[in-house]
Amino acid sequence: MQGVMGFMLVLDALVxxxxxxxxxxxxxxxxxxxxxxxSAAAVEVLVADGTYTPARIEHTRGQxxxxxxxxxxxxxxxxxxxxxDLDISADLPLEQPVDVLIPAQTPAGEYxxxxxxxxxxxxxxxx
Amino acid sequence: xxxxxxxxxxxxxxxGMSCAGxxxxxxxxxxxxxxxxxxxxxxxxxxxxxxxxxxxxxxxxAITTAGYEAAELTADDDGSEKEAAEFAYYRSLLRRAGVAAxxxxxxxxxxxxxxxxxxxxxxxxxxxxxxxVATLAVLIYSGGHFFTGAAKSFLAHxxxxxxxxxxxxxxAWLYSLAVVIQPRLVPTLAQHAYFDAAAVIIALIxxxxxxxxxxxxxxxxxxxxxISLRPKTARVVRNxxxxxxxxxxxxxxxxxxxxxxxxxxxxxxxxxxxSSVDESMLTGExxxxxxxxxxxxxxxxxxxxxxxxxxxxRIGSQTVLxxxxxxxxxxxxxxxxxxxxxxxxxxxxxxxxLIIAALTLLxxxxxxxxxxxxxxxxxxxxxxxxPCALGLATPMSIMxxxxxxxxxxxxxxxxxxxxxxxxxxxxxxxxxxxxxSGKPTVTTVISLGQWPESQLLGLAAAVExxxxxxxxxxxxxxFRASNPAHGDSDITAVAQDFxxxxxxxxxxxxxxxxxxxxNQRLMxxxxxxxxxxxxxxxxxxxxxxxxxxxxxxxxLAGIIAVADPVKPDSRAAIRRMHDxxxxxxxxxxxxxxxxxxxxxxxxxxxxxxxxxxxxxxxxVADLQQRGEVVAMVGDGINDAPALARSNVGFAIxxxxxxxxxxxxxxxxxxxxxxxxDALQISRATLANIYQNLFGAFFYNALGIPVAAGILYPLxxxxxxxxxxxxxxxxxxxxVVSNANRLRLYKVSxxxxxE
Numbered sequence: 001m002q003g004v005m006g007f008m009l010v011l012d013a014l015v016x017x018x019x020x021x022x023x024x025x026x027x028x029x030x031x032x033x034x035x036x037x038x039s040a041a042a043v044e045v046l047v048a049d050g051t052y053t054p055a056r057i058e059h060t061r062g063q064x065x066x067x068x069x070x071x072x073x074x075x076x077x078x079x080x081x082x083x084x085d086l087d088i089s090a091d092l093p094l095e096q097p098v099d100v101l102i103p104a105q106t107p108a109g110e111y112x113x114x115x116x117x118x119x120x121x122x123x124x125x126x127x
Numbered sequence: 128x129x130x131x132x133x134x135x136x137x138x139x140x141x142x143g144m145s146c147a148g149x150x151x152x153x154x155x156x157x158x159x160x161x162x163x164x165x166x167x168x169x170x171x172x173x174x175x176x177x178x179x180x181x182x183x184x185x186x187x188x189a190i191t192t193a194g195y196e197a198a199e200l201t202a203d204d205d206g207s208e209k210e211a212a213e214f215a216y217y218r219s220l221l222r223r224a225g226v227a228a229x230x231x232x233x234x235x236x237x238x239x240x241x242x243x244x245x246x247x248x249x250x251x252x253x254x255x256x257x258x259x260v261a262t263l264a265v266l267i268y269s270g271g272h273f274f275t276g277a278a279k280s281f282l283a284h285x286x287x288x289x290x291x292x293x294x295x296x297x298x299a300w301l302y303s304l305a306v307v308i309q310p311r312l313v314p315t316l317a318q319h320a321y322f323d324a325a326a327v328i329i330a331l332i333x334x335x336x337x338x339x340x341x342x343x344x345x346x347x348x349x350x351x352x353x354i355s356l357r358p359k360t361a362r363v364v365r366n367x368x369x370x371x372x373x374x375x376x377x378x379x380x381x382x383x384x385x386x387x388x389x390x391x392x393x394x395x396x397x398x399x400x401x402s403s404v405d406e407s408m409l410t411g412e413x414x415x416x417x418x419x420x421x422x423x424x425x426x427x428x429x430x431x432x433x434x435x436x437x438x439x440x441r442i443g444s445q446t447v448l449x450x451x452x453x454x455x456x457x458x459x460x461x462x463x464x465x466x467x468x469x470x471x472x473x474x475x476x477x478x479x480x481l482i483i484a485a486l487t488l489l490x491x492x493x494x495x496x497x498x499x500x501x502x503x504x505x506x507x508x509x510x511x512x513x514p515c516a517l518g519l520a521t522p523m524s525i526m527x528x529x530x531x532x533x534x535x536x537x538x539x540x541x542x543x544x545x546x547x548x549x550x551x552x553x554x555x556x557x558x559x560x561x562x563x564s565g566k567p568t569v570t571t572v573i574s575l576g577q578w579p580e581s582q583l584l585g586l587a588a589a590v591e592x593x594x595x596x597x598x599x600x601x602x603x604x605x606f607r608a609s610n611p612a613h614g615d616s617d618i619t620a621v622a623q624d625f626x627x628x629x630x631x632x633x634x635x636x637x638x639x640x641x642x643x644x645x646n647q648r649l650m651x652x653x654x655x656x657x658x659x660x661x662x663x664x665x666x667x668x669x670x671x672x673x674x675x676x677x678x679x680x681x682x683l684a685g686i687i688a689v690a691d692p693v694k695p696d697s698r699a700a701i702r703r704m705h706d707x708x709x710x711x712x713x714x715x716x717x718x719x720x721x722x723x724x725x726x727x728x729x730x731x732x733x734x735x736x737x738x739x740x741x742x743x744x745x746x747v748a749d750l751q752q753r754g755e756v757v758a759m760v761g762d763g764i765n766d767a768p769a770l771a772r773s774n775v776g777f778a779i780x781x782x783x784x785x786x787x788x789x790x791x792x793x794x795x796x797x798x799x800x801x802x803x804d805a806l807q808i809s810r811a812t813l814a815n816i817y818q819n820l821f822g823a824f825f826y827n828a829l830g831i832p833v834a835a836g837i838l839y840p841l842x843x844x845x846x847x848x849x850x851x852x853x854x855x856x857x858x859x860x861x862v863v864s865n866a867n868r869l870r871l872y873k874v875s876x877x878x879x880x881e
Contacts, residue, residue, distance in 0.1 A: 026478040050276035074216040089460035099182035117518030
């Protein structure tokens with residue numbers, strides 16, 4: 001009986017650890033950002049396997065930012081990219097790079113970008 | 128990644144190049160863009176061909192900065208390539224579903240019939256081991272994309288639908304394999320393998336995605352219909368010869384021939400011939416529009432009767448049709464506030480479900496000695512949770528609703544306008560050009576003395592010939608209509624010493640006579656007595672006509688009354704507004720009497736007269752203060768501040784100016800019916816979104832607890848994980864199908880027959 005009790009305690013601890021891990025990994029952790037370089041070059045964003053790579057892009061305010069999306073995922077989920085707060089959207093045809101221009105006057109802040117269904121998600125940070 | 132990007136030459140249409148010197152300016156501007164290897168401008172075609180890796184937006188910006196217009200010329204983008212890709216993906220989804228079903232279904236059916244060997248014999252375990260391997264093959268072939276997606280998202284600190292499916296089916300497979308290899312790990316009761324569940328779930332979800340994809344294709348039908356309006360070829364007159372060329376080769380300023388029944392290729396101006404053109408596909412206007420020299424024709428519309436020549440003015444992405452397509456596309460991917468709420472929920476949805484699944488596992492293990500129950504409950508929670516239905520709810524309805532509106536000639540700029548339209552209580556309409564045609568015409572000529580009416584009109588026309596007042600145009604039109612033999616020269620030749628008296632009228636000498644033409648105040652300033660006509664003047668004003676007095680040599684000679692006629696369908700449209708419970712307010716700079724007369728003709732509830740243009744926005748604000756949600760309908764130019772101030776601004780377009788910045792909604796057809804169409808479609812779309820969101824929330828709120836086994840203590844039943852898979856596949860399909868239902872929506876009483 002003691003053994004079963006002990007086993008359950010270990011299990012409880014394990015599940016609690018998993019929950020803490022989920023909260024930290026998916027909500028609290030901020031992925032490493034890719035900084036946009038000089039204004040001339042586009043930041044390339046790969047759309048494949050349910051993720052934008054990079055998923056977090058940092059950019060300095062006052063310069064236009066060019067994002068070049070390349071969609072590899074044939075699932076229709078990936079067919080649009082929306083910057084809801086900036087009122088910017090683009091259709092992403094398969095295997096064809098699409099440029100999205102973020103205007104220089106975009107105020108500082110965090111802007112999420114996603115597919116229509118929020119399955120693909122990324123963040124643009126303007127500083 | 129840079130080397131993976133295909134670098135194709137970009138072809139741009141360049142507008143505004145008037146001379147060969149512009150070529151160098153544009154070429155230099157293009158070459159200065161980083162990444163441009165080569166830039167060549169073709170002056171004759173008004174195009175630029177750019178090679179290199181520079182992005183198109185940067186090229187367009189460079190040309191715009193240099194003072195020209197530019198747009199990318201795309202090879203015939205009729206979406207066929209996209210369709211082919213989607214069809215291939217659809218086929219692959221069906222294939223995956225089929226393979227998974229081939230393994231899962233026999234296992235499931237045989238299990239139900241009790242034909243499968245138990246786990247405690249050697250042959251039994253061998254059979255199950257084989258089943259496990261077959262299921263693994265299914266997981267890899269049919270469900271591989273879920274697992275790679277889940278792994279990649281996990282590494283990027285994201286969780287999505289793939290995560291849930293991979294966790295659900297993966298844990299089922301692992302548990303089953305463990306039971307097969309070492310049955311003693313779990314109590315006898317729990318010795319059960321769930322390979323069939325894993326395979327069937329994968330089959331169902333792939334099958335559901337395939338169906339959903341088919342349904343999704345239909346949501347973008349409106350765009351496809353618009354794109355299909357563009358003909359593939361055009362008949363161009365080059366060197367005196369008419370030749371058929373692909374539409375991409377038509378340049379600005381080229382002359383095109385349109386024969387009866389043909390679709391007009393690009394936008395332009397008629398230079399020879401006359402015809403009537405069916406513009407209903409763009410404006411919703413049911414009657415064909417007469418066209419003659421100097422009139423504008425729009426690409427995509429159909430020439431009904433005659434043959435004519437026209438000069439191309441806008442090509443490629445600058446045509447009205449291309450702008451409409453772009454506007455609809457943009458609006459379709461926009462979301463109103465209600466959709467953003469769903470986004471916030473779906474952003475935290477998947478990790479929350481993971482936590483619920485973990486807690487479910489724990490609680491079951493504590494309460495029940497058989498670990499297979501815990502596993503089934505946990506797996507079912509993961510499988511039944513459907514973030515997709517939540518995520519799809521808003522965008523699918525918006526896609527269909529915005530497309531539907533475009534069919535009626537109503538261009539909705541963004542999702543917010545759609546949501547606001549659903550809440551409106553009051554519509555403020557501008558009088559001139561909105562309720563009325565905006566083109567004053569002479570309705571009455573009254574002679575007061577010895578001069579016949581035709582001569583009075585002739586004198587007035589002579590005096591007004593030099594004026595730019597809208598009144599002058601009305602008088603000249605009336606004179607020309609009654610004297611077809613006269614040209615402009617005949618009128619202007621006889622007027623001398625023309626003088627405009629600001630705000631009152633004009634005076635001039637005609638054939639040695641001094642003629643005054645203006646309002647009562649002008650006559651009184653000249654000492655001319657107007658007493659005897661006061662009653663007539665009041666009566667005319669009461670009929671919404673503006674009386675203008677004509678005096679010859681200080682003697683009152685006649686009255687010419689001018690009116691801005693009410694559009695024939697305004698009354699019916701306003702009745703429709705009342706039918707859907709809206710108050711209609713008319714705003715105008717005109718006098719109260721004239722405004723009241725127009726209001727009475729069309730059934731307006733409240734009149735705001737004598738409002739200066741700059742004060743219209745304040746009046747709109749006053750109404751909002753009273754708690755009304757206000758739509759403003761105007762021409763989009765003079766009314767811009769009021770349109771911007773209102774909750775939803777409607778611009779009544781003339782058919783060609785599509786993208787009116789100050790308006791939330793542009794009506795292609797110059798009729799108030801468009802306002803009601805827009806409101807009805809908005810309400811239907813919003814209702815559809817609410818149904819979808821309610822369905823998706825309700826489904827998850829009900830499904831997840833049931834999957835977790837909440838019914839077990841009450842009714843002793845557990846949800847079968849395969850049923851959960853079917854429910855999950857169905858839920859997104861239901862959302863998309865419900866959105867598609869909107870395609871069948873028809874606005875009531877369109878008034879198109881009136």
